[in-house]
Amino acid sequence: PYIEAIGGFYTHAEINAYLDSLPERYPFRAFVKNFGRSFEGRTIKVLTITNGDGHPNKPIILIDAAMHAREWIAPSMALYIIEQLLDHYEDNHELLNEYDWFIIPVVNVDGYEYTHTAERYWRKTRRPTTDPECIGTDLNRNFGYEWGLDEGSSDDPCEDIYRGEYAFDQPEAQMLRDVMLHYSGRLTWYLSLHSYGNYILLPWGHTKELPEGYDDMFYVADAGAMAIVQATNGIYTYGSAYHVLYATSGDSTDYAVGVANVSAAMTLELPAGGFVGFDPWVSQIEGILTETWIGVHAMALEVIRRY
Numbered sequence: 646p647y648i649e650a651i652g653g654f655y656t657h658a659e660i661n662a663y664l665d666s667l668p669e670r671y672p673f674r675a676f677v678k679n680f681g682r683s684f685e686g687r688t689i690k691v692l693t694i695t696n697g698d699g700h701p702n703k704p705i706i707l708i709d710a711a712m713h714a715r716e717w718i719a720p721s722m723a724l725y726i727i728e729q730l731l732d733h734y735e736d737n738h739e740l741l742n743e744y745d746w747f748i749i750p751v752v753n754v755d756g757y758e759y760t761h762t763a764e765r766y767w768r769k770t771r772r773p774t775t776d777p778e779c780i781g782t783d784l785n786r787n788f789g790y791e792w793g794l795d796e797g798s799s800d801d802p803c804e805d806i807y808r809g810e811y812a813f814d815q816p817e818a819q820m821l822r823d824v825m826l827h828y829s830g831r832l833t834w835y836l837s838l839h840s841y842g843n844y845i846l847l848p849w850g851h852t853k854e855l856p857e858g859y860d861d862m863f864y865v866a867d868a869g870a871m872a873i874v875q876a877t878n879g880i881y882t883y884g885s886a887y888h889v890l891y892a893t894s895g896d897s898t899d900y901a902v903g904v905a906n907v908s909a910a911m912t913l914e915l916p917a918g919g920f921v922g923f924d925p926w927v928s929q930i931e932g933i934l935t936e937t938w939i940g941v942h943a944m945a946l947e948v949i950r951r952y
């Protein structure tokens with residue numbers, strides 16, 4: 646099944662079928678692992694891309710998307726990155742010389758499916774909560790580092806930033822934790838794709854303090870934002886999430902840096918589109934993906950230079 650990222654939006658089943666087709670099309674360069682199952686039993690797939698030189702234990706660039714179900718441009722961006730690294734390998738081989746890339750196009754698989762079948766602007770998971778009236782937990786408040794702060798998350802199951810009953814009570818967050826811990830020590834850069842707002846958000850989300858290594862992360866974000874701004878005359882804002890956007894407690898980038906030993910972690914909020922921001926017209930997809938790729942490419946080069 647051939648998918649073209651710029652061609653439209655795709656369901657979880659279509660994306661999984663596409664991922665499964667890649668190892669055969671790109672032997673020795675694309676590998677697919679089923680890393681976990683969602684609450685509703687869907688398989689969550691992790692795609693590994695290498696340059697095929699067989700070198701084990703290279704440092705890793707980890708990218709995920711669709712932690713929030715309605716942010717459809719994010720999994721499309723993950724697919725576009727996959728296309729750049731596989732179909733356009735000749736242009737991008739320097740990104741794969743010293744690094745392997747791990748890409749998880751859909752983390753919140755149940756929520757993502759739900760936005761295709763029932764409620765377009767659903768954000769959270771689909772697991773019932775202690776409140777029979779309200780379903781779903783915000784995966785990006787469920788990670789176990791400084792989890793549970795009232796500034797930046799909610800204990801109310803009916804809120805969109807509900808943090809869950811305890812850290813990692815969501816299987817999808819467990820899956821991402823397990824990937825991070827399994828490859829901890831090799832993980833150099835973790836990029837979490839979200840929408841929207843043209844932000845590159847760095848840790849911490851839970852405090853106004855800055856983490857160790859903030860300066861290097863900042864220069865990576867700077868490289869990405871400046872590359873996009875030069876190409877588009879647009880605006881990108883970058884800095885610590887707490888300062889630039891708002892407080893978040895229990896998010897995946899804080900966990901990556903605070904626990905999983907990731908050198909640089911950031912949240913990329915892609916540009917808005919469509920009626921409400923989360924729903925770009927199909928005609929807007931190509932522009933958003935090509936513009937964002939300029940930034941991701943520049944950040945990857947800066948990571949390679951810096952770490």
Ligand code: 0X9
Nearest residue numbers: 785839840846847850886893912
């Ligand atoms: O609130 C969030 O989870 C993210 N924004 S979104 O509109 N996609 O929901 C921002 C999270 C940023 N947190 C850190 N960088 N720590």
Ligand code: ZN
Nearest residue numbers: 713716839840
């Ligand atoms: Zn989001």
